[in-house]
Amino acid sequence: MGSKLKVAIVGSTGYGGVELIRLLEAHPLAEVTSVISSSSAGTPIAEGFPHLSEIRTDLLDGIDPAAIKAKADVVFTATPAGVASKLAPQLLEAGLKVIDLSGDFRLKSPEVYEQWYKKEPAAEHDLQRAVFGLAEVYGDQVKGAELISNPGCYPTATLLGLVPALAAGWIDPSTIIVDAKSGVSGAGRGASLGTHYSELNENFKAYKLNKHQHIPEIEQVLTDVAGREVTATFTTHLVPMTRGIMATIYASLTESRTDRDLIGLYRDYYHGRPFVRVRNEGIWPATKEVSGSNYCDIGFAVDSRTGRVTIISVIDNLVKGAAGQAIQNLNLMMGWDELTGLNFVPVYP
Numbered sequence: 001m002g003s004k005l006k007v008a009i010v011g012s013t014g015y016g017g018v019e020l021i022r023l024l025e026a027h028p029l030a031e032v033t034s035v036i037s038s039s040s041a042g043t044p045i046a047e048g049f050p051h052l053s054e055i056r057t058d059l060l061d062g063i064d065p066a067a068i069k070a071k072a073d074v075v076f077t078a079t080p081a082g083v084a085s086k087l088a089p090q091l092l093e094a095g096l097k098v099i100d101l102s103g104d105f106r107l108k109s110p111e112v113y114e115q116w117y118k119k120e121p122a123a124e125h126d127l128q129r130a131v132f133g134l135a136e137v138y139g140d141q142v143k144g145a146e147l148i149s150n151p152g153c154y155p156t157a158t159l160l161g162l163v164p165a166l167a168a169g170w171i172d173p174s175t176i177i178v179d180a181k182s183g184v185s186g187a188g189r190g191a192s193l194g195t196h197y198s199e200l201n202e203n204f205k206a207y208k209l210n211k212h213q214h215i216p217e218i219e220q221v222l223t224d225v226a227g228r229e230v231t232a233t234f235t236t237h238l239v240p241m242t243r244g245i246m247a248t249i250y251a252s253l254t255e256s257r258t259d260r261d262l263i264g265l266y267r268d269y270y271h272g273r274p275f276v277r278v279r280n281e282g283i284w285p286a287t288k289e290v291s292g293s294n295y296c297d298i299g300f301a302v303d304s305r306t307g308r309v310t311i312i313s314v315i316d317n318l319v320k321g322a323a324g325q326a327i328q329n330l331n332l333m334m335g336w337d338e339l340t341g342l343n344f345v346p347v348y349p
């Protein structure tokens with residue numbers, strides 16, 4: 001135990017934080033030495049989360065950068081938007097490395113952040129030094145980083161489904177439409193009218209049309225990959241399930257291609273990236289096939305009639321979409337094998 005990397009979690013009482021605790025419990029090289037809460041410091045974490053009884057007997061700590069540094073070397077911030085933009089600089093100043101799960105450091109432009117999140121942006125200097133931790137695309141930049149910005153859940157599924165085809169010039173960037181669906185844990189643990197049982201059960205609804213805060217994050221990466229400005233139509237839906245995201249992506253092909261061509265392209269692009277699995281021809285992934293795991297599974301259907309391809313990309317929003325990807329980034333940041341502590345089978349059924 002003594003030689004493990006010590007990590008702290010701010011926002012440890014939220015869904016992302018609790019998932020970090022679950023996954024890090026099995027990590028061979030890291031241990032959680034401080035679970036932190038802004039509202040319940042001094043109470044045992046297992047009191048609010050009986051599934052952690054006997055596993056975590058400690059009390060929640062408050063937010064104090066110097067005290068966190070005395071207990072840990074790396075901090076995960078799993079906090080609502082607008083918190084890490086102010087807290088992370090203090091944590092970095094105290095000598096900690098930070099992996100932020102919120103949207104605060106994902107967008108390089110402070111003006112764009114303000115426009116979509118309706119909050120005060122992080123300082124420009126911090127936005128510039130943050131590395132966008134989509135490991136399969138920007139993994140080389142993650143190693144040794146001090147501040148990692150973990151991608152959003154929807155952008156993770158969407159971008160992993162789009163980047164290889166876009167990078168290869170196989171799809172027309174002006175034709176991208178993403179129809180995305182999420183389980184309700186994506187909205188966090190707080191109760192709200194739109195997510196309580198009788199509003200959600202046996203219901204299926206679209207939300208934040210053309211206003212979702214993940215639109216600029218997706219477009220920022222697509223623009224970077226394509227080398228020209230890319231916009232995309234992106235629509236989110238809530239599904240009455242607990243975990244999972246499915247991004248159903250449509251785009252026009254620039255030349256005639258088959259499912260097999262796409263499968264080959266994606267398998268080459270993700271060669272050596274253990275968390276992306278590309279399905280064989282005619283087999284499309286379902287959210288249950290990745291549940292509880294750090295996998296992103298992808299399948300294709302080319303329609304030669306319309307010249308379009310449909311790409312299905314699924315993740316578990318709390319794992320590959322949040323805590324799992326954050327640990328994958330920790331692994332890369334520390335120079336460890338990215339599979340460390342994450343090499344497990346999805347929960348099925």
Ligand SMILES: NC(=O)C1=CN([C@@H]2O[C@H](COP(=O)(O)OP(=O)(O)OC[C@H]3O[C@@H](n4cnc5c(N)ncnc54)[C@H](OP(=O)(O)O)[C@@H]3O)[C@@H](O)[C@H]2O)C=CC1
Nearest residue numbers: 011013014015016037038039078079102153186188189322
């Ligand atoms: N849920 C998901 O699938 C995903 C979430 N994310 C992002 O990760 C972050 C965490 O999400 P999630 O865990 O779902 O959210 P939750 O709402 O479940 O948890 C957020 C936690 O942050 C803490 N918190 C609230 N206000 C403050 C504050 N002012 N200062 C410090 N801590 C605060 C709260 O704990 P306490 O009161 O104990 O401090 C709360 O438990 C969010 O930015 C979210 O958008 C990203 C990808 C996927």
Ligand SMILES: CC(=O)N[C@@H](CCC(=O)OP(=O)(O)O)C(=O)O
Nearest residue numbers: 102103152153182183186187213
């Ligand atoms: C189902 C659901 O409500 N999902 C949330 C995802 C929030 C999130 O993860 O936000 P950031 O990545 O921007 O921090 C939403 O659509 O806003």
